[in-house]
Amino acid sequence: LRVAGNGAQPSGTHWALFPIPNKAEAMSGSNARVPADGAAAGTAIAAFRLGIAPRLVFAFLAVTALAIAANLIAEHGSSIIETTRLRTIEKVWNTQTVVARPAPRQRAAGLDAGGVLARLDETERAARARIEANSALTSADLDNDQKELQRLAALLWHPVEGATGAERSSRPPALFATYQNDIGAAVHLADQRRERIEGYRAVLDSLGTRVKGAVDQSFKIFGRVLARESLIDLSRALEDTRAEASALGTSASDDGATLAALAASESRFKSTLERSESALKRSQGEWWVADLRAGVVGLASGRDALASTVDGLAGALARLSADRDELAARARQRAATAVERPAPTPAATAPVELPPRLVTQTELPESAPIERRVIPVPPSAEDVRARHWVQWVTVAVLLSMLAMSVSTIVSIVRPVRRMIEATRRLSSGVSVQVPRGGIKELDELAAAFNAMAEQVAASRDVTRAHHQKLEERVQERTRALKHLAEHDALTQLPNRRRLFARLKDALAESVVSGGRVGIYFLDLDNFKNVNDSLGHGFGDRVLQSVAQRLQEITDSYGFAARLGGDEFTIVYPGAPDSEAVIEAGHAICRAFQQPLRVGERELNMSVSVGISIYPDHEKNADALLRAADAALFRAKALGRNRLSVYSPEFVRTALSKFSIEQGLRRAIEHGEFALVYQPQVSLRTLEATSVEALLRWRTRSGKLLGPSAFLGVAEESGLIMEISTWVLRTAVAQAAEWYHGEWPAVRVAINVSPRQLGGPEFVDELGILLAEHRLPPESIELELTENVLQTGAATIDVLRRLRTSGIAIALDDFGAGYSSLSSLELLPLSRVKLDRSLIAGIDTSAGSRAIASAIMGLCENLSLEVTAEGIERPEQLALLGRERGVHAQGFLLAHPCADEQLLAVLAALPSHMRTLLGSEEPTAEAELASTPANVVRFGPR
Numbered sequence: 019l020r021v022a023g024n025g026a027q028p029s030g031t032h033w034a035l036f037p038i039p040n041k042a043e044a045m046s047g048s049n050a051r052v053p054a055d056g057a058a059a060g061t062a063i064a065a066f067r068l069g070i071a072p073r074l075v076f077a078f079l080a081v082t083a084l085a086i087a088a089n090l091i092a093e094h095g096s097s098i099i100e101t102t103r104l105r106t107i108e109k110v111w112n113t114q115t116v117v118a119r120p121a122p123r124q125r126a127a128g129l130d131a132g133g134v135l136a137r138l139d140e141t142e143r144a145a146r147a148r149i150e151a152n153s154a155l156t157s158a159d160l161d162n163d164q165k166e167l168q169r170l171a172a173l174l175w176h177p178v179e180g181a182t183g184a185e186r187s188s189r190p191p192a193l194f195a196t197y198q199n200d201i202g203a204a205v206h207l208a209d210q211r212r213e214r215i216e217g218y219r220a221v222l223d224s225l226g227t228r229v230k231g232a233v234d235q236s237f238k239i240f241g242r243v244l245a246r247e248s249l250i251d252l253s254r255a256l257e258d259t260r261a262e263a264s265a266l267g268t269s270a271s272d273d274g275a276t277l278a279a280l281a282a283s284e285s286r287f288k289s290t291l292e293r294s295e296s297a298l299k300r301s302q303g304e305w306w307v308a309d310l311r312a313g314v315v316g317l318a319s320g321r322d323a324l325a326s327t328v329d330g331l332a333g334a335l336a337r338l339s340a341d342r343d344e345l346a347a348r349a350r351q352r353a354a355t356a357v358e359r360p361a362p363t364p365a366a367t368a369p370v371e372l373p374p375r376l377v378t379q380t381e382l383p384e385s386a387p388i389e390r391r392v393i394p395v396p397p398s399a400e401d402v403r404a405r406h407w408v409q410w411v412t413v414a415v416l417l418s419m420l421a422m423s424v425s426t427i428v429s430i431v432r433p434v435r436r437m438i439e440a441t442r443r444l445s446s447g448v449s450v451q452v453p454r455g456g457i458k459e460l461d462e463l464a465a466a467f468n469a470m471a472e473q474v475a476a477s478r479d480v481t482r483a484h485h486q487k488l489e490e491r492v493q494e495r496t497r498a499l500k501h502l503a504e505h506d507a508l509t510q511l512p513n514r515r516r517l518f519a520r521l522k523d524a525l526a527e528s529v530v531s532g533g534r535v536g537i538y539f540l541d542l543d544n545f546k547n548v549n550d551s552l553g554h555g556f557g558d559r560v561l562q563s564v565a566q567r568l569q570e571i572t573d574s575y576g577f578a579a580r581l582g583g584d585e586f587t588i589v590y591p592g593a594p595d596s597e598a599v600i601e602a603g604h605a606i607c608r609a610f611q612q613p614l615r616v617g618e619r620e621l622n623m624s625v626s627v628g629i630s631i632y633p634d635h636e637k638n639a640d641a642l643l644r645a646a647d648a649a650l651f652r653a654k655a656l657g658r659n660r661l662s663v664y665s666p667e668f669v670r671t672a673l674s675k676f677s678i679e680q681g682l683r684r685a686i687e688h689g690e691f692a693l694v695y696q697p698q699v700s701l702r703t704l705e706a707t708s709v710e711a712l713l714r715w716r717t718r719s720g721k722l723l724g725p726s727a728f729l730g731v732a733e734e735s736g737l738i739m740e741i742s743t744w745v746l747r748t749a750v751a752q753a754a755e756w757y758h759g760e761w762p763a764v765r766v767a768i769n770v771s772p773r774q775l776g777g778p779e780f781v782d783e784l785g786i787l788l789a790e791h792r793l794p795p796e797s798i799e800l801e802l803t804e805n806v807l808q809t810g811a812a813t814i815d816v817l818r819r820l821r822t823s824g825i826a827i828a829l830d831d832f833g834a835g836y837s838s839l840s841s842l843e844l845l846p847l848s849r850v851k852l853d854r855s856l857i858a859g860i861d862t863s864a865g866s867r868a869i870a871s872a873i874m875g876l877c878e879n880l881s882l883e884v885t886a887e888g889i890e891r892p893e894q895l896a897l898l899g900r901e902r903g904v905h906a907q908g909f910l911l912a913h914p915c916a917d918e919q920l921l922a923v924l925a926a927l928p929s930h931m932r933t934l935l936g937s938e939e940p941t942a943e944a945e946l947a948s949t950p951a952n953v954v955r956f957g958p959r
């Protein structure tokens with residue numbers, strides 16, 4: 019359903035119900051979804067519609083913003099993590115518990131060994147404090163103790179009154195000086211150790227700063243994920259090292275283990291560096307990595323130096339203890355040897371332990387001895403808040419990114435899909451309109467598409483109409499062509515192809531119904547003559563007329579077809595039995611006894627019919643037609659106007675045209691031809707005035723064939739000329755024999771074909787022949803049929819010359835089929851031979867009698883002799899007998915016989931004639947003349 023917009027709608031904007039409704043349409047559930055102001059709304063939408071370009075720009079800007087945000091988040095998030103970590107470590111470093119050392123015990127002084135021993139302990143403790151921390155307090159403390167020790171030692175070794183020997187010694191042992199030196203060395207080493215720790219840490223710090231700087235920086239460079247991760251790894255390894263390093267200096271005894279741990283940490287850092295060296299070189303540069311490597315080397319050498327200092331310090335402290343023990347032993351010895359001792363000075367007070375408290379380093383007095391302890395610090399509330407913020411922002415960014423992507427994709431993909439679907443439908447021939455909307459360009463595309471679809475639909479209508487017209491014409495032509503292909507152009511009867519198709523159908527039906535199918539092969543007798551004498555145009559009209567008659571005949575039971583020439587076929591499907599088929603055949607023959615009307619003319623045209631019957635004779639169409647053809651061949655062989663039903667032996671006996679032709683050639687060569695002679699009897703004298711020479715072919719198998727069996731083939735093949743020459747020579751020779759012998763009044767009638775007459779040489783040749791045999795021209799009569807008229811004036815001229823030379827000329831077969839009275843006038847005739855068909859009915863039909871009588875009267879008036887042919891019954895003869903000048907010829911009078919029997923037959927004829935005419939009883943001679951046995955007696959001369 020397509021709803022056009024209102025009049026105000028701008029061109030190119032169409033609203034239509036698209037076959038696939040979009041979501042809004044589907045939800046509205048309304049068929050007429052177009053609002054009245056649809057056009058205005060469409061325009062408004064179009065006005066505010068974003069184009070693909072702005073949309074993509076917008077999308078990419080958004081994506082860029084999102085990318086920046088994501089980068090920020092990444093940077094900020096990791097810096098939060100990093101600073102949290104670093105700050106935690108920082109705090110661990112800065113917030114140390116410092117336990118205030120108890121205030122130095124009160125110095126004790128004494129003159130005995132006890133004072134020296136106490137001071138030794140005191141000095142040692144001060145030395146260790148000084149070793150632990152270099153401050154004014156510890157330095158002063160140690161200095162005091164050392165001076166006090168010196169003083170007390172001097173007191174102890176002060177010369178005592180009355181003492182002797184060693185007791186008189188007034189100098190403390192040199193070991194005291196060594197001890198003092200040892201303290202100095204230990205203090206120096208301790209200071210050196212502290213320095214080296216500081217140095218080591220400085221290197222660590224500088225590495226830390228470098229790595230942290232890189233970490234901070236790397237997050238600002240979007241996309242360098244690998245470098246950042248390796249940096250964080252580095253940073254972590256470094257932090258671990260720094261954490262290990264924080265244990266340095268807390269106690270001299272632990273340094274060994276700490277240094278081992280540091281070595282391990284360093285190597286971890288180093289291997290991390292090496293692992294990601296190439297990535298770091300790419301992201302940070304060669305120099306940066308080289309610096310880091312130098313730092314690593316610095317760390318190792320610092321640590322080595324520190325280790326040697328630590329070792330030295332340990333050695334110095336061990337010496338110090340040994341020296342102190344020795345000194346203590348000397349002091350005890352000295353005291354034991356002393357005679358008198360001064361009273362001890364008040365004893366030093368015991369040191370007081372102060373409670374530990376948490377202080378910051380800055381709070382600590384510089385000289386305060388400190389004890390470091392690592393305390394884990396939980397993240398601050400601020401850190402937690404920052405982390406949550408980052409998480410929320412991340413979620414929001416991801417969601418908006420998703421929404422943006424989906425909406426962009428949908429806004430492009432949906433209209434494009436619709437367009438694709440519409441194109442597909444359009445190509446399959448459906449009229450479509452795409453709904454408008456969406457991105458500007460796609461909306462314009464939809465509008466353009468709709469315009470195109472409309473045009474396509476319009477042109478499709480035009481094409482369809484055109485196509486339909488074309489189709490109709492093609493169908494019409496096809497029908498015409500089919501008709502042409504299946505029908506004979508001249509008669510409009512089905513042709514061979516159609517005949518086969520219909521015959522096959524009929525056979526198939528008969529298989530089911532069990533009925534018979536009759537196949538008739540028809541051949542028009544003498545059609546060739548019609549064609550030759552009256553022209554092909556007339557022949558065609560004859561054929562049309564024949565076709566019409568055949569259609570009339572077969573209308574009620576079957577159909578007729580034309581196979582070509584004058585051959586027709588009739589099919590009688592569904593015949594109840596064989597008798598019905600044969601009866602229909604007779605009906606066909608009977609139908610042709612009525613003359614055909616061709617234009618103004620009426621024409622007697624008889625047919626020969628061959629019949630085959632399904633399934634009695636053959637089973638398939640081909641074989642049935644062949645069988646009918648064989649039957650026709652037999653019918654023709656029997657004479658005109660015949661019907662023959664197929665019998666299997668026909669195929670064996672019937673000679674094909676080809677074999678006939680071959681046989682004729684052989685017959686000419688081997689002289690297989692013979693002539694028989696049939697008398698023509700004058701009804702006035704009852705004597706034979708002439709004999710007609712009739713051709714016979716005695717085949718090698720001994721069969722005697724009449725001309726109808728082979729003359730057609732001889733004509734077609736041209737062999738007729740040779741045969742005719744032979745006939746002429748033989749007949750003239752035979753006539754000469756009789757003329758010069760027992761029958762000087764001989765006249766032999768010779769049948770001549772128009773073709774034979776065609777050449778002008780014919781007259782000369784005949785003249786020479788007659789001269790050769792010394793035969794007068796009156797002994798020869800030439801019989802020819804009317805179609806000689808067709809061959810033209812030249813032939814007629816030949817006839818005139820023949821007539822002038824004294825040769826008689828008879829018009830043969832007058833009244834057969836068609837005849838023209840004008841030929842009686844046009845041709846130089848001496849005789850007319852009335853055809854058998856004209857005579858056949860004179861004794862039974864008054865009409866036939868009247869016609870025959872009229873023609874005979876006419877001929878008499880024209881001074882033409884008349885011969886009535888084919889007299890078979892005495893009644894015919896009796897009717898003719900009343901006509902005085904007429905001649906008769908027929909089996910009743912005499913059968914054609916061999917030349918050697920002829921004279922006997924002729925001698926018997928008059929009495930036979932009298933018998934026939936009822937004027938005399940039959941005699942033996944007459945019997946001889948009329949019996950057909952004389953034909954049988956025909957044999958080689």
Ligand code: C2E
Pocket residue numbers: 696711712713724725726729742745769770771801830831854887888889890907908909910914
């Ligand atoms: P046609 O010239 O009309 O010859 C007469 C035919 O009628 C002969 O047949 C003859 O045997 C036959 N006939 C005679 N009396 C009777 C009768 O009482 N009843 C019936 N049913 N038939 C009778 P044939 O010999 O078979 O010759 C047939 C045709 O062949 C001849 O018809 C003639 O047109 C042609 N023909 C015969 N010999 C020659 C020939 O040497 N040259 C040429 N060109 N044609 C020949």
Ligand code: CA
Pocket residue numbers: 710769801830
């Ligand atoms: Ca004849």
Ligand code: CA
Pocket residue numbers: 830831851853887
């Ligand atoms: Ca004849």
